[in-house]
Amino acid sequence: MSSALVGDRPTPAPSPAVPARARRTRLLALPEVRWAALATAAFLLAFPLDLAGAPAWAWGPLYAVCYAAGGWEPGLEGLRALRERSLDVDLLMVVAALGAAAIGQFLDGGLLIVIFAVSGALEALATRRTADSVRGLLDLAPAMALRLPPDGGDGDGERVAADALRVGDLVLVRPGERLPADGTVLDGRSEVDQATITGEPLPVTKEAGDEVFAGTLNGTGALRVRVGRDPSDSVLARIVAMVEEASETKAPTQLFIEKVEQRYSVGVVVATLALFAVPLALGAAFTGTLLRAMTFMIVASPCAVVLATMPPLLSAIANAGRHGVLVKSAVVMERLGAVTKVALDKTGTLTEGTPRVTDIRTLPGTDLTGDEVLALAATAEHPSEHPLARAVVAAARERGLPLEGAHDFAAAPGRGVRALVAGRTVQVGSPERLLADEAARTSVMAAYASTRAAGGGSAAEGRDGSGGAADDGDGGTLVLVVVDGVPSALLRLADLPRPKAAEAVAGLRELTGRTPVLLTGDTPAAAAALARETGIDEVRAGLLPQDKAAAVREWQERGERVLVVGDGVNDAPALATAHSGIAMGRTGSDLSLETADAVVVRDELVAVPAVVALSRRARRVVVQNLVIASVCIGALVVWDLVGHLPLPLGVAGHEGSTVLVGLNGLRLLRRSA
Numbered sequence: 001m002s003s004a005l006v007g008d009r010p011t012p013a014p015s016p017a018v019p020a021r022a023r024r025t026r027l028l029a030l031p032e033v034r035w036a037a038l039a040t041a042a043f044l045l046a047f048p049l050d051l052a053g054a055p056a057w058a059w060g061p062l063y064a065v066c067y068a069a070g071g072w073e074p075g076l077e078g079l080r081a082l083r084e085r086s087l088d089v090d091l092l093m094v095v096a097a098l099g100a101a102a103i104g105q106f107l108d109g110g111l112l113i114v115i116f117a118v119s120g121a122l123e124a125l126a127t128r129r130t131a132d133s134v135r136g137l138l139d140l141a142p143a144m145a146l147r148l149p150p151d152g153g154d155g156d157g158e159r160v161a162a163d164a165l166r167v168g169d170l171v172l173v174r175p176g177e178r179l180p181a182d183g184t185v186l187d188g189r190s191e192v193d194q195a196t197i198t199g200e201p202l203p204v205t206k207e208a209g210d211e212v213f214a215g216t217l218n219g220t221g222a223l224r225v226r227v228g229r230d231p232s233d234s235v236l237a238r239i240v241a242m243v244e245e246a247s248e249t250k251a252p253t254q255l256f257i258e259k260v261e262q263r264y265s266v267g268v269v270v271a272t273l274a275l276f277a278v279p280l281a282l283g284a285a286f287t288g289t290l291l292r293a294m295t296f297m298i299v300a301s302p303c304a305v306v307l308a309t310m311p312p313l314l315s316a317i318a319n320a321g322r323h324g325v326l327v328k329s330a331v332v333m334e335r336l337g338a339v340t341k342v343a344l345d346k347t348g349t350l351t352e353g354t355p356r357v358t359d360i361r362t363l364p365g366t367d368l369t370g371d372e373v374l375a376l377a378a379t380a381e382h383p384s385e386h387p388l389a390r391a392v393v394a395a396a397r398e399r400g401l402p403l404e405g406a407h408d409f410a411a412a413p414g415r416g417v418r419a420l421v422a423g424r425t426v427q428v429g430s431p432e433r434l435l436a437d438e439a440a441r442t443s444v445m446a447a448y449a450s451t452r453a454a455g456g457g458s459a460a461e462g463r464d465g466s467g468g469a470a471d472d473g474d475g476g477t478l479v480l481v482v483v484d485g486v487p488s489a490l491l492r493l494a495d496l497p498r499p500k501a502a503e504a505v506a507g508l509r510e511l512t513g514r515t516p517v518l519l520t521g522d523t524p525a526a527a528a529a530l531a532r533e534t535g536i537d538e539v540r541a542g543l544l545p546q547d548k549a550a551a552v553r554e555w556q557e558r559g560e561r562v563l564v565v566g567d568g569v570n571d572a573p574a575l576a577t578a579h580s581g582i583a584m585g586r587t588g589s590d591l592s593l594e595t596a597d598a599v600v601v602r603d604e605l606v607a608v609p610a611v612v613a614l615s616r617r618a619r620r621v622v623v624q625n626l627v628i629a630s631v632c633i634g635a636l637v638v639w640d641l642v643g644h645l646p647l648p649l650g651v652a653g654h655e656g657s658t659v660l661v662g663l664n665g666l667r668l669l670r671r672s673a
Contacts (some may be wrong), residue, residue, distance in 0.1 A: 190221030311665025
């Protein structure tokens with residue numbers, strides 16, 4: 001099981017120490033904290049005076065300040081809810097405190113107000129901590145950047161604000177500095193610690209052509225980076241935006257609790273009135289009856305139940321965001337843990353989606369080596385913009401082969417290219433189109449099959465190709481190179497799986513109890529080959545976008561909760577139809593990124609089972625919180641009904657359980673979640 005999200009991660013370098021005065025200033029910036037502090041201070045001054053038998057004029061005003069400071073805001077919110085025919089739990093607390101004061105229990109009512117106010121302040125602090133843990137990611141990006149001249153000349157450059165950088169700007173990142181923006185390395189070589197974005201435990205070597213992220217820490221080398229995204233659209237900024245969006249949503253469990261809360265609160269009020277009216281009618285003492293009824297109202301209020309859901313889910317979202325998975329809402333975080341079936345796209349999701357040369361097989365009748373044929377083919381293909389042409393050129397460059405100039409270049413759609421290279425006529429394209437004679441084609445394919453079976457020729461790492469070439473029957477694409485009219489070699493191009501794709505498939509199988517399904521518009525042969533390599537046993541190939549969505553609906557009608565993982569425009573309908581959708585961020589189209597519920601920033605497929613596992617842990621914490629809250633409330637209610645529960649003890653037990661479930665939910669903020 002991948003630990004991309006749930007394993008241990010290195011702790012980032014500590015931020016500069018914050019002076020105590022600055023911490024206190026930020027703490028008091030929260031109105032809930034200010035009012036709670038005032039209420040607590042007034043109570044602590046009134047409490048000893050009251051116990052010492054001081055006159056009422058000495059401690060009475062202090063209790064009044066305590067009640068007003070700690071109770072005005074929840075009371076006002078409760079009245080507003082009452083006008084909308086909704087009974088708020090906050091109003092129950094305030095009424096209970098006023099009821100205690102009405103019977104002369106100023107100390108008990110004040111304690112209730114203080115504990116309730118402090119509990120609200122702790123909740124506000126917890127919410128702020130969750131938000132700060134995400135917004136704090138932006139602080140990782142430096143405030144200033146060294147922008148170089150546009151031509152990359154030898155000028156000294158200028159220091160500019162990092163948020164003033166724009167796409168296309170060239171910046172210099174010196175050793176030990178943090179990168180100011182997302183972009184691509186133009187030159188230089190260094191190790192970059194990008195654990196804050198991707199969760200990778202070790203620094204990653206970066207050189208020309210590699211992508212880098214704002215906020216990551218450069219190592220010992222200098223890098224020149226071309227800015228690829230505006231600061232407002234960097235990975236860090238997107239993490240912040242998505243988690244802030246999530247904080248404004250409520251998971252289905254929370255919505256269910258709120259619906260129950262309304263009926264439950266009405267039930268508490270009715271039961272409280274009954275506990276007060278019935279004993280009075282039977283001749284019980286007024287003070288004791290009212291105190292018992294107020295105690296019941298306090299301990300039966302469902303504050304802890306309300307806090308059981310959101311803190312774990314929002315904490316899990318923040319945790320996932322720190323590790324490069326952008327979860328758009330608490331609804332999504334809850335749903336991901338409930339998936340029972342996973343459907344994976346092929347190209348760009350399970351695979352890199354970039355054609356690469358994987359094999360070179362020279363043919364009988366040529367005196368050229370594999371590298372010589374590749375050099376000629378790459379030179380001929382160099383002027384072409386076709387994906388297969390770029391793949392051939394890339395393979396030659398990876399081997400360090402010289403690319404001489406091509407002359408008389410001509411490209412025929414669906415056929416290939418023709419060019420004069422070093423005085424030799426080179427044709428590259430589909431065997432079917434370049435070899436008109438069927439016997440010649442049969443001979444070439446037989447020779448290719450023979451050398452491949454014998455292990456001859458040469459191999460090169462690569463990916464998948466398409467169009468203008470032949471399928472080799474094993475998910476690859478064959479391109480014929482003809483030199484001076486002689487078929488000289490067949491190049492195989494294939495779309496190989498992403499690193500750890502098989503591990504991701506195994507992780508999803510372990511979580512859901514079944515193997516993911518491969519949904520693709522590619523050919524059955526290519527899909528079957530990839531399925532064998534990654535351990536998938538169910539394949540649906542040759543699908544149009546509407547076919548993928550129909551397959552998802554079919555499963556969901558059977559009661560499955562389907563997770564779709566894709567990256568292209570053709571995946572958007574399935575992503576929108578599914579119970580949950582995850583897009584691969586680097587190669588994903590704008591439409592798929594917009595439609596998906598979550599985005600994997602660096603296209604590491606192992607992050608998919610990891611975030612599902614994180615969601616399941618969040619759901620377990622929610623269940624734990626609900627059990628804790630229910631047990632505490634039930635025990636206190638039974639104690640009050642069958643015995644005599646002191647009001648201060650009831651207040652402490654009730655508010656203590658509220659704080660406990662809140663802190664339990666925040667455990668998922670830790671890196672080793």
